[in-house]
Amino acid sequence: MPKHSEFILTPISEILSEAGIAIGNQPRGIDNYPLKEYFLQSVFLRLTGAQEQKCKCILWDVGTYDYNIRYKFFGGRGGSVGECSALDDKNKIFRSLEECVTLSIGNAERTKYINESSSAVGDFFDKCASHGWPRQEFDEFEAAFQQVTNANVYQLTRSKSNPAKILKDTTNFKVEEVYELSVYRHRNRCAHNLLSFQGNKPSFALMRSDEYKYWNYYLRYALILLVDKVMTNAYKQWVEQVEQGLYDE
Numbered sequence: 001m002p003k004h005s006e007f008i009l010t011p012i013s014e015i016l017s018e019a020g021i022a023i024g025n026q027p028r029g030i031d032n033y034p035l036k037e038y039f040l041q042s043v044f045l046r047l048t049g050a051q052e053q054k055c056k057c058i059l060w061d062v063g064t065y066d067y068n069i070r071y072k073f074f075g076g077r078g079g080s081v082g083e084c085s086a087l088d089d090k091n092k093i094f095r096s097l098e099e100c101v102t103l104s105i106g107n108a109e110r111t112k113y114i115n116e117s118s119s120a121v122g123d124f125f126d127k128c129a130s131h132g133w134p135r136q137e138f139d140e141f142e143a144a145f146q147q148v149t150n151a152n153v154y155q156l157t158r159s160k161s162n163p164a165k166i167l168k169d170t171t172n173f174k175v176e177e178v179y180e181l182s183v184y185r186h187r188n189r190c191a192h193n194l195l196s197f198q199g200n201k202p203s204f205a206l207m208r209s210d211e212y213k214y215w216n217y218y219l220r221y222a223l224i225l226l227v228d229k230v231m232t233n234a235y236k237q238w239v240e241q242v243e244q245g246l247y248d249e
Contacts, residue, residue, distance in 0.1 A: 002064065002242070004057035008235050012050045012228045013120045016221060019043045020127040028131050036133055040217040041190055047224045048085065048187045054228070055084035055093050058235050062096055065242060069096050085187055087167065087179050090227060095164045097234045101241040105233060110150040113233075117225040118145055121218050141218035147173040154230050166230045167223075179223055182214040 023039065026032050059081065063070035073081065073096070081089040097103065125138045152175040155168045167175045206212050 002061040002239060004061050005235075005239055008054050008057055008061070009232060011225075011232065012047055012054070013116075013225050015046050015050060016043065016120055016124045016225070019046075020124045023127050023131060026131060032131055033133065044186070044217060044220055045190055047221060048183070048191075051090075051224055051228055051231075052084040054231065055081070055090055058231065059093050059096065061235075062100060062238065066096075066100055069100070072096075085191075086184055087176060087227075090231065091163070091165050094166050094231060094234060097238050098164050101238050103234050103237055105154045105230065107150050109233065110153040113153060113226055113229040114145075114148055114150075117222045117229065118142075120225055121222045124221070125218060137216055138218050140213050141216050141222065144178075144213055144216065144219050145222050148175060148226070149173070153226065166227050175223075178214050178219075179227075181211060182216065183220050183223055186215075186220065 019039075026035065059069075059073055063074060073092075081092050084090060084093065121141065122138075125133075125135075129135060129138070149170070149172065151170045152167055152173055155162075155165045165176075167179060169176045202212065202215055206215070
């Protein structure tokens, strides 16, 4: 089994479960409400950090077996994925798996990933709600995440102009755009402490806009978990085909 398999195959939803246990040890009531932003931001950074490291490990493992992939991403051929924080970077790694082996993710699995991501966030919120944290943000998450359908999750390569994607926009829900607005930009704000000198964020203009409903930690968590499930499944299929001798660089 490749070196990083245990780490990669461990669902990052475990971070959310651990966070739920941690909040359970805090005092109950309105007095812990000031901790909310610090706590949710900390969980968010742990999730994004784990996912970025997972993506790098996947690329390292695949590059160990496939010299073309190794040369593409580590040989200075313009295949850099940076910190693996942007969705485009994650898509590049996802496509490297698809180039190596035949991937199969059916509609039943897509539905399962969506439901499991929503359920994990719901379980986490239940622990937060028991400490007096308001429900409005969670209700807004549920309304937004209900728009995610199978059509938004994992699209096969059809051509160079229509490459494989972990998440894909549809006419019903622009999930790639939401990921950019809700996850990627906020990741940069938190990781680089941009809010320390951006004291007016979010602006009143943003708070009045439709975009503000995506300024939501629970939605961020669910999208991160959804990406993790697709990537982990694809990596697992790659490992199985490598171990069965079905993949030969």
